[in-house]
Amino acid sequence: MKRILLLTFACLCLAAPGISSADTPAKPTAEDFGKTADGTPVELYTLKSSKGLVAKIMTRGATLVQLHVPDSDGKSADVIFGFDDVAGYESEDNQYFGCTTGRVCNRIAKGKFSLDGKDYTLAINNEPNHLHGGVERSLDKVVWKAKPFANEKGTGVTFSYTSPDGEEGYPGNLDVTVRFFVPTDANRVSITYTAKTDKATPVNLTNHAYFNLGGAGSETVLNHKLMLNAPQYTPVDDTLIPTGEIKDVEGTVLDFRKPTRIGKGIEELTDTAALGYDHNFVLAEIPEGKSMRMAARLVDPDSGRTLTISTDQPGIQFYSGNFLMGQTGKDGKTYPHRSAVCLETQHYPDSINQPKFPSTVLKPGEEFKSTTVLNFGN
Incomplete structure (x- = not known):
């Protein structure tokens, strides 16, 4: 009788909420996404929430390829730019769509910096500066290793890559991981970056997704409303390198402390080097006792979709798609001028050469x- 009671209790425990193995979703499985030009296979992983979010991420560049979220009527749309195959991401039409960017995202002045008494020279790929980690072996262009996982809260994939000493001119062997996680019960994507090195080196990592909450391929993003939790910004010279100053946004077209239509003041910036918004904003301090704070909130009035971004980084780059050229992306849709925004959480541009940053x-x-964290609503 005692044995029967024990077996019955064990069965009840397995069936109880929070204990059953059925509560843990299955690990994401790899799909074939083709091969790079040099023949390296690329995998695609799908993460889903019960609320309608679907995220697809590939191993080349640890790149967000698709991000489907529902609108206020429950209709789903892919809200980020990208391509249908690896070849698209290797083409000149790709402007860092959805990728993990680094070793150092954004710009380094004239591709030069000094560290521990040694001078380093990097590729000039955004004349006259270095941009987003380099040309051939920046983090967006290499194929990462993927390790899918699942737990009682949701599913995810951890991507890892070791950038060898001297790759793209940077010092040190850098071990990098990027972890994407989607909880089962929320339309949210958490992106966690880690890195370790055996030699001092600059590191500044971000994701470079292009968002249009009306659906990728919509004509414009200028009617979206944006709020940035940023009282200041870093002014730049005519090559988009920070001057070293930090100025208040108050009284400028860079003041997004209240929800503001993106198109409202953009024409005032058309004749600048940025050709629109392409600015690093200095985020408000993280409240005491908190690990992150809200950085940005993007709203599409037509679809009702919202995106709230939280981060522990000190800055966020707001880019209004000024160099989009109508290239063809997923499902044959075109990506017109200013039809998406990037909101890249980061340290400030050229920080390695700016001692006050x-x-x-x-x-x-x-x-x-x-x-x-990318949190979607409607």
Whole structure:
């Protein structure tokens, strides 16, 4: 009788909420997404929530390829730019769509910096500066290893890559991971970055998704409303390198502290080097006792979709798609001028050459860790 009671209790425990293995979703499985030009296979992983979000991420560049979210009527749309195959991402039409960007995202002045008494020279790929980690082996162009996982809260994939000492001119062997996680019960994507090095090196990592909450391929993003939790910004010179100053946004077209239509003041910036919005904003301090704060909120009045971004990073780059040229992306849709925005959580551009900015130098024995959360609503 005692044995029967024990077996019955065990069965009841397995059936109880929060204990059953059925509560843990299955691990994401790899799909074939084709091969790179050099023949390297690329995998695609799908993460889903019960609320309608579907995220697809590939191993080339640890790149967000698709991100489907419902509108206020429950109708789903893919809200980020991308391509249907690897060849598209290797083409000149790709403007860093959805990728993990680094080792150092954004710009480094004239592709030069000094560290621990040594001078380093990087590729000039955004004349006259270095942009987004380099030309051939920046993090967006390499194929990462993927490790899918699942737990009682949701599903995810951890991508890892070791950038060898000297790759794209950067010092140190850098071990990088990017973890994407989608909870079962929320339309949210958490992106966590970690990095370790055996030699001092600059590190500044972000995701470069292009968002149009009306659906990728919609004609414009200028009717979206944007709020940035940023009282200041970093002014730039005519090559988009920070001057080292930090100025208040008050009284300028860069003041998005209240929800503001993106198109409202953009024409005032058309004759600048940025050709629109392409600015680093200095985010408000993280409240005491918190690990992150809200950085941005994007709203599409037509679809009702919203995107709220939280981060532990000190800055966010707001780019209004000024160089989009009508290229053809997923499902044959075109991506017109100013038809998407990038909201890239980051350290400030050219921080390695700006002693007054928060440091981007990672040293041996330290760990770089950062998290950004994309929370979708309607």
